[in-house]
Amino acid sequence: MMDTGIEREARLPYYEQLKQLLLAEIAHNDLKPGHLMPSEAEMCARYGVSRTVVRQAVGELVSEGILQRMRGKGTFVARPKLSEQFMESTVGFFEDMTGHGHSVTSTVLSVDRIEVPDLVRERTGNTTATHCTEIVRLRAVDHEVVAFTKSYLNNDDPALLEHLRSVDLTSASLYQILEDSFGLRIESGHRSIEATAASSMMAKLLDVRPGEPLLYIESVGQTAQGTVAEFFRAWHRADRLKIEMDVVRSKRGPARLPPTLA
Template sequence: MTDLGIDHDARLPYYEQLKQLIVREIARDNLEPGHLMPSEAEMCARYGVSRTVVRQAVGELVNERVLQRMRGKGTFVAKPKLSEQFMESTVGFFEDMTSHGHSVSSSVLSIDRVEVVGRARELIGAAPGTHCIEIVRLRAVNDEVVAFTKSYIARDDEAILTQLRAADLATVSLYRILSDQFGLRIDTGHRSIEAVAASGMLTKLLEVGPGDPLLYIESVARNAAGDVIECFLAWHRADRMRIEMDVVRDSRSSAGVDSLSHG
């Protein structure tokens, strides 16, 4: 991998030296994201270190997002994570990603009138038996699948359903369509996020392994009057996405105290 080797007389642990060698190699040879790295056995032979050393070095570089493991394929130079603005914004996923220069596309799996149940009914605050429009999509950024989403338009309107089915939701923002065509403008909202493990159909849809980490997001969007326009449930690949947010002083803060803690 490089003509430099492990200094067995140095006080720096072998795994830390190996980490530095790998990072130096990536920079020196301008290795692109997606470049396949040598196997554990190859690194052991090349540097005269044990598998334990290699695994610790590579594991820490994976945690630091320098490298990326792909189940059954090997270890690669990591791609930079896509950033989604989480707070202080009413734009949707499409507008957020395209504003940062990314190409966004969606595979629309279904658009139907459904009885809203479970968590979606709780988020909308709908009575039992209420119907709405459900849009199920697989979202891709720069031709790579990153999220599976279920959006619920809090309207039981056949005209809206018909026009949404005719719209190009594969390449156009849902929020823009709701605003421009139906006057359903989103002014405020609330989002929450938690870590979950991939299982069932999500592993196939998102091309991840069972137990791999996902970012699960719930969102409720409202108009100026406070009426729910839309809510969504989304599962994002944690290895490809990160959430960014701005922190502001809370008006409830006492003088000289910022409400930035977890308390």
């Protein structure tokens, strides 16, 4: 029998063995990001396993960020995920990515004066404002679209709207523009993140399959005086982004163990 690398008598499941073989092939052959992997049929023939085994092994490597599927093109060695640390900082997406050496560009879909959406009222606690400024953008890192964002500014000043429509937001930081031109600086706030599935519209915008996982982020930004200045919503491609943050132990003091555990 041909040696496929799969040990038929081993207790380790075939798909797990195949995962290790594929990882070894990537490492030993120094396969670079973008390298096209064999098709399902080729892997079945090469390793003597079923399509079910191949799909499970490849699926787990995709979920772990080692491989990347591209519609109609195949499965490729994935690029390292973009590391974003803005969950613990008031810097925006632009400053975070450029600070790590990436280029960031935006396609501005709209800059409009709109009635304050109910969700914005709920998240910001602002029940008096009737209108706000909305900025809708597709964000690209190193020329690849990775996020769709909506920013809501708690400001109905016509001068602000006109200025934002006139400046080049394609390769600039919104936070920096607000600070430099209007003295509006985001000093603190709250951000949350959760998993969501790509809708058909979001799938088209971010070039993923409908139903694929996205990272959905909400943020409320405040000035030094505690005034809510901005609320934003962002949908990030989960296959291209990971969130990092530092943590510290609570200052409440050491935990006291029950006598039976002390």
